[in-house]
Amino acid sequence: MNILAIDTSNDVLGIALLSKDQVIGEYITNLKKNHSVRVMPAIEQLMKDCGIEPSALTKIVVAKGPGSYTGVRIGVTIAKTMAWSLGIPLSGVSSLAVSAATGRYFDGYISPFFDARRGLVYTGLYRFVDGELQNVKQDTNMLAKEWAEQLRDLEKPVLFIGNAMHVHEETFRSALGTMAVMADPAEYNPRPGELGRLGMNMPPEDVHSFAPNYIRLVEAEAKWLEKQGRES
Amino acid sequence: MNEKELLVLGIETSCDETAAAVIKNGTEILSNAVASQIESHKRFGGVVPELASRHHVEQITIVIEEALKQAGVSIKELDAIAVTEGPGLVGALLVGVNAAKALAFAHGIPLVGVHHIAGHIYANRLLTEMKFPLLSLVVSGGHTELVYMESHGSFQVIGETRDDAAGEAYDKVARTLKLPYPGGPHIDRLAHEGEPNVDLPRAWLEEGSYDFSFSGLKSAVINTLHNAEQRGETILPENMAASFQQSVVDVLTEKTVRAAKEFNVKQVLLAGGVAANKGLRASLEDSFQELPDIQLVIPPIHLCTDNAAMIAAVGSVLYEQGKRSSIDMNAHPGMDLGS
Numbered sequence: 008m009n010i011l012a013i014d015t016s017n018d019v020l021g022i023a024l025l026s027k028d029q030v031i032g033e034y035i036t037n038l039k040k041n042h043s044v045r046v047m048p049a050i051e052q053l054m055k056d057c058g059i060e061p062s063a064l065t066k067i068v069v070a071k072g073p074g075s076y077t078g079v080r081i082g083v084t085i086a087k088t089m090a091w092s093l094g095i096p097l098s099g100v101s102s103l104a105v106s107a108a109t110g111r112y113f114d115g116y117i118s119p120f121f122d123a124r125r126g127l128v129y130t131g132l133y134r135f136v137d138g139e140l141q142n143v144k145q146d147t148n149m150l151a152k153e154w155a156e157q158l159r160d161l162e163k164p165v166l167f168i169g170n171a172m173h174v175h176e177e178t179f180r181s182a183l184g185t186m187a188v189m190a191d192p193a194e195y196n197p198r199p200g201e202l203g204r205l206g207m208n209m210p211p212e213d214v215h216s217f218a219p220n221y222i223r224l225v226e227a228e229a230k231w232l233e234k235q236g237r238e239s
Numbered sequence: 240m241n242e243k244e245l246l247v248l249g250i251e252t253s254c255d256e257t258a259a260a261v262i263k264n265g266t267e268i269l270s271n272a273v274a275s276q277i278e279s280h281k282r283f284g285g286v287v288p289e290l291a292s293r294h295h296v297e298q299i300t301i302v303i304e305e306a307l308k309q310a311g312v313s314i315k316e317l318d319a320i321a322v323t324e325g326p327g328l329v330g331a332l333l334v335g336v337n338a339a340k341a342l343a344f345a346h347g348i349p350l351v352g353v354h355h356i357a358g359h360i361y362a363n364r365l366l367t368e369m370k371f372p373l374l375s376l377v378v379s380g381g382h383t384e385l386v387y388m389e390s391h392g393s394f395q396v397i398g399e400t401r402d403d404a405a406g407e408a409y410d411k412v413a414r415t416l417k418l419p420y421p422g423g424p425h426i427d428r429l430a431h432e433g434e435p436n437v438d439l440p441r442a443w444l445e446e447g448s449y450d451f452s453f454s455g456l457k458s459a460v461i462n463t464l465h466n467a468e469q470r471g472e473t474i475l476p477e478n479m480a481a482s483f484q485q486s487v488v489d490v491l492t493e494k495t496v497r498a499a500k501e502f503n504v505k506q507v508l509l510a511g512g513v514a515a516n517k518g519l520r521a522s523l524e525d526s527f528q529e530l531p532d533i534q535l536v537i538p539p540i541h542l543c544t545d546n547a548a549m550i551a552a553v554g555s556v557l558y559e560q561g562k563r564s565s566i567d568m569n570a571h572p573g574m575d576l577g578s
């Protein structure tokens with residue numbers, strides 16, 4: 008069993024190789040650099056270092072979003088093409104779930120988040136039950152302020168994880184007070200090893216039709232639908 | 240002599256068609272699969288880039304598989320993978336580029352990045368062998384160029400549009416005439432029903448220039464219609480379409496003929512989506528009839544619009560010339576043909 012995990016859904020570029028029950032290689036950068044240029048060389052280098060040929064791969068796991076539309080698409084395109092052409096299964100994992108996995112030993116809820124500009128975040132609510140990551144509130148795209156209010160009403164501790172901490176920390180703290188727990192910067196990056204672990208036993212997707220989970224509609228489409236709604 | 244077969248897979252995703260094709264020995268089409276998105280963009284009156292990118296991701300492996308299946312070729316048998324590197328919509332290009340890189344890496348196949356316009360020109364090589372020096376008139380939604388080629392893989396742009404591409408002008412005029420998207424074919428059809436009796440300008444630019452300009456013409460159409468409306472007169476849309484088309488075709492034909500003579504070319508190749516235009520085809524055929532030493536080549540419509548056979552055709556030539564792209568290849572939305 009050799010699994011290649013790919014996450015390009017945000018600034019973090021993460022590649023991991025898993026062999027049997029070990030994470031044998033991980034490559035992570037958190038840079039505002041072009042994924043398109045760097046992902047394939049990173050995969051090539053890591054596989055070379057780990058001594059694994061593409062033909063020895065048994066599964067591909069990819070972070071399917073939410074995140075940067077272009078970023079997610081790069082990872083998903085590479086994952087689909089490799090899985091289809093090598094004839095191996097593909098599993099897609101929520102990019103937020105990957106981040107949530109970092110909070111494994113936290114006793115409470117976990118809210119991973121990515122900045123989505125104009126006060127918005129991509130986020131969801133997770134928790135570990137008997138060592139298994141469970142999704143409590145579906146991944147969503149909303150105002151950080153609104154999200155914080157929803158979490159406050161749970162009256163339980165919530166762990167916040169994300170590289171955009173400096174953007175939204177204040178909002179979360181002021182709504183949740185002492186119930187808000189902030190991850191350490193060392194835990195902000197979603198780890199591709201976690202991605203591989205989360206996806207290894209997931210059922211395979213239909214490779215051809217597999218698509219990112221953008222959460223948001225294309226802006227032009229949303230406007231068009233709104234207009235149709237008004238006219239009918 | 241026992242020549243080895245050269246099998247090249249082409250991948251093209253620069254705009255709103257997801258396409259893959261397999262070409263043998265640079266000239267023979269074994270398959271040419273295209274998934275068009277035109278229906279999804281229609282309601283917006285133009286291509287929505289983000290929507291195009293989303294469709295590409297959903298179609299890419301289906302289309303590549305289709306191309307290989309139709310060709311009866313397995314991935315292992317491929318000698319090279321050619322992909323459109325640019326120009327085009329960046330998000331759309333990225334899907335093809337990353338699929339090509341993943342495929343090349345996973346199976347150890349050489350990768351060749353290709354210029355989209357070079358592809359349009361090489362669509363002609365799928366019909367007949369190129370004879371150098373040659374001239375190509377490239378007309379599409381995004382491009383209007385005269386390209387001089389001395390040999391394979393050498394492209395010299397001797398004239399290009401300074402503002403709108405011919406295809407853009409067609410789409411804008413079509414919108415003014417309230418024709419459905421995409422407007423080009425509708426204008427072409429209407430033009431054949433009308434008389435070119437509306438006086439419209441022809442932008443020749445400076446003496447000897449091979450450049451083009453269509454924005455003045457587009458404005459003239461809009462102003463003429465507006466003024467007529469103010470005076471309570473009606474201009475029949477078919478007459479306006481015919482007059483507009485005549486103006487575009489006159490300039491394209493005159494400059495092509497003049498360049499063909501000046502550069503002493505053996506062949507003139509028509510290329511690009513607007514090459515499907517009947518008015519342009521007829522006008523070029525007419526003019527080159529009087530120049531029997533120059534062979535005019537006009538590809539069938541399915542090779543004029545975006546496809547991957549043309550990308551594989553250029554890729555085959557570049558591959559044989561030793562060109563290889565590396566795994567850190569990026570998409571180049573504003574790529575120059577000369578580079």
Ligand SMILES: [Zn+2]
Nearest residue numbers: 355379512545
């Ligand atoms: Zn084109």
